[in-house]
Amino acid sequence: MAGNNAPGLIIAAPASHSGKTTLTLSLLAALRRRGRIVQPYKCGPDYIDPAFHTLAAGRASFNLDSWAQGRDRFEALLDAGYDADICIAEGVMGLFDGVATPGAWGNGSTADIAAATGWPVVLVLDVSGQAQSAAAVALGFARYREDVAIAGVILNKVASARHAALVRDGFSRSGVAVFGAIGRDDGLTLPERHLGLVQAQEDSSLAGKLTALADLVERDLDLAALEAAARPTRRQPRTATPRLLPPGQRVALARDAAFSFIYPHLVAGWRAAGAEIVPFSPLADEPPDPSCDVAWLPGGYPELHAGRLAAASRFADGIRAFAQNHPVHGECGGYMTLGAGLIDAGGTRHAMLGLLGLETDFAQRRLHLGYRTATLLAAIPGHAPGSVLRGHEFHYARVVAQPDQPLAEICDATGAGTAETGGRRGRVTGSFFHMVDAAEARS
Incomplete structure (x- = not known):
């Protein structure tokens, strides 16, 4: 299999519950509808989100993890996008959040994956209760780690057109791109239970929601600018071919x-x-x-x-x-x-x-x-x-x-x-x- 150098983006946020999963699914569904071959990934350990990615993108989503996966395993998983037009990875927790003690080659943060792949980060900002201050948050994230690039932001949970204008006013002086603004729509919320979202296979309304989510971002986001912000996957030579001994024949x-x-x-x-x-x-x-x-x-x-x-x-x-x-x-x-x-x-x-x-x-x-x-x-x-x-x-x-x-x-x-x-x-x-x-x- 040829190596993957397809361009990619990481959908991340300052904290959990900011809207990463919903925006990731929206982008996967919209790009697929535009005829793109999209390879989905999930940063960190998670079973539930990748199942949603798979349905939205039409191909298996794989986990990328700097704490639990050896670097050769990580590089091998990047090969899954060898034929893709674009790779979209959903982050875990806040962009820089991880454990204090490094594991295989990192601390398990989304930022590790961004640095290793060279994929720019699209920061999903929950701006409810915020206006111009959102730009200061984005600037802090853009400057926190030199090896992590912030491509721009998506404003989420915008209350009104006036609210969106106030938030954009702060960004007009920041130099950080705004790819669009999404209002709150409880009808598109994905149901949850104690380990996370209700599983994709159990949500009979999911196909309709994915269509609605694709419609939403087609209308409210600059998808052409998002695609243009993606960068080719940075690769590292493998020291060995990672193999998994199966439990049986x-x-x-x-x-x-x-x-x-x-x-x-x-x-x-x-x-x-x-x-x-x-x-x-x-x-x-x-x-x-x-x-x-x-x-x-x-x-x-x-x-x-x-x-x-x-x-x-x-x-x-x-x-x-x-x-x-x-x-x-x-x-x-x-x-x-x-x-x-x-x-x-x-x-x-x-x-x-x-x-x-x-x-x-x-x-x-x-x-x-x-x-x-x-x-x-x-x-x-x-x-x-x-x-x-x-x-x-x-x-x-x-x-x-x-x-x-x-x-x-x-x-x-x-x-x-x-x-x-x-x-x-x-x-x-x-x-x-x-x-x-x-x-x-x-x-």
């Missing part, structure tokens, strides 16, 4: 509304290594194909479907039989489903598979969030004991009991150990850790 992968959190680059890497992915739906009471060599249950929302999962006897009987002779691994939601029981938000306990002893509780939930490094104490499919993996943890489950042997030593971004160790029993393994990339192996 034939991988039974749980895929439905309860199990959808797996990074596209992992599945693509497994396929590139020759693995066959055989999906099955626990919510549809489907067992893993017994001809597969491994079953993998990714994260998702088992807490929202606990009753259906508990009643899925064909799925339960099939995976229990499968686990007698084949490895089974669960990440986060998959780990909870492999456990003994799950207490939902209403306080009702649902019996899970019982392949591990884990008991989790959402009635008294607690946020667990952040980058993690996992050093395996035992093998998981595709990775030997001693392997060091980089990833993250993001869930609200409270652990009531975890009686199994620990699976890994897990540390946060500072290197401090966490209480989460995962669990293992026989051929079954699981943890709350979401893998992004393999770091190294310890002897």
Whole structure:
């Protein structure tokens, strides 16, 4: 595959909840409608936003991460845009926000991705409650880091034409380009739940919203100026070709509304290594194909479907039989489903598979969030004991009991150990850790 030097832009903001996702989807849909081949990306660890990108752009969106991904992995993922007219990457949190301790080659900020790729930043400014002061915010961001270029701004949540004029007045003396102004429209707001947006596959109105969002930016933004602001992708030679050892030759992968959190680059890497992915739906009471060599249950929302999962006897009987002779691994939601029981938000306990002893509780939930490094104490499919993996943890489950042997030593971004160790029993393994990339192996 040829390398990607396609021009790109990064859609970022001073803070979360400024409108990055909505504006990114709007641009993807509008540019696609104009006949552009658009390669979407998401900065940082996130499963939900890239699924929306994929529907809007018509091609898979990949995560770019300076903390969890090795530089060779990062460069390989940039190749996904080899045939694109333009790359559009959505930022994470505020533009310069990251962890205090660097990881693979950066601190996980959107700014790291902008500096590495050379893609200019389009800053989405929530100007509600602000006028000329918005220009001062943009100037501060433009001058904060010399290796990050600000192409201009999109004014979001503008209250009226008069308000937009006052905000633009400040920018008239700043030298920072304004690509347009977007008013507040609650009808185009994407619904949310505790881990972020309601999943793209669950929003039946999404196609209509994407059309409306494309109409909005066609009307209110200077799309020609935005496209002209994009710059070619800066590339760095790879020291090696990154490979992902698949968990098996034939991988039974749980895929439905309860199990959808797996990074596209992992599945693509497994396929590139020759693995066959055989999906099955626990919510549809489907067992893993017994001809597969491994079953993998990714994260998702088992807490929202606990009753259906508990009643899925064909799925339960099939995976229990499968686990007698084949490895089974669960990440986060998959780990909870492999456990003994799950207490939902209403306080009702649902019996899970019982392949591990884990008991989790959402009635008294607690946020667990952040980058993690996992050093395996035992093998998981595709990775030997001693392997060091980089990833993250993001869930609200409270652990009531975890009686199994620990699976890994897990540390946060500072290197401090966490209480989460995962669990293992026989051929079954699981943890709350979401893998992004393999770091190294310890002897």
